[in-house]
Amino acid sequence: MFEKVKEIIIDQLGLDEDVVIERSTSMMRDLEADSLDAVEIIMAFEDEFDIEIPDEEAEKFDNIGDIVDYIEAKLN
């Protein structure tokens, strides 16, 4: 799951493949994503995993680990 999430983020933000992304990485603080990027990435997760991520949940994500945990919980 972490690898898939990482792949989507790299793709959406057009980052280099060797960028360091860990569970503690923040999209906005560390990867320079803007608010529109964040919305697009959330939409990409929704498409990829066929789930709905409400805005109020998405706002709570602080780092990639939070996102991975949320998607895993949602899928189970």
Added chain:
Amino acid sequence: MLKDKVAVVTGGSRGIGKAIALKLAEQGASVVVNYTSNSQAADEVVMAIQEMGCKALAVKADVSKADDIENLIKATEAELGKIQILVNNAGITRDGLLIRMKEEEWDDVLNINLKGVFLATKLIGKKMLKEKQGSIVNVTSVVGLMGNAGQANYAASKAGVIGFTKSVAKEFASRNINVNAVAPGFIQSDMTDKLSAEVIENYMQAIPLGRLGVANDVANLVSFLVSDHSNYITGQTIQVDGGMYI
């Protein structure tokens, strides 16, 4: 100039929308002619475009319904490809003095003219954001700037489109998507043919250029705004009104 671009023109089967659809095709674009009730008129526009050697598709959709727009997007992507140009032109009038205006007349006009622009821009804009390119032109009206007795609903919807245009221009700018509005003045169309000769005469006197506009005057501006010649223009409302409101 617009070769290999796919354009959606809402309300493209007649009036100003038809002129826009034909003009964009003239510049080489593939065009989706959206309509709500008159499939024959839409088919005629499609045929005219095909005769010009361009691709075209008529799609029935009520712009105030998200499902209809989703279907339009699917049909377009299947037949013509990804959408780069959106012209939100569909609009209606339900004129009447405010005191007599029915709630339904207010709602109908706001739903098509404003909510329709919101839905089409949101759903098609989402696709453009992914591609990081696109142009959106919203057809508003000079009435949205100056107001008009008997058109409180229409004027409110068109003023709303102007504020919407400015906001979305700011949101989409970082993705290379320009959002502008055109504000026609008195353009000869089905909508204005309903007016009395006296009303038309009065308007003529208020137009410095001394003539009514034609749909092509608006189409020329739209084709400029969706072309590469206007890359540095976004969030603007440009009047095509013969100087009616200066």
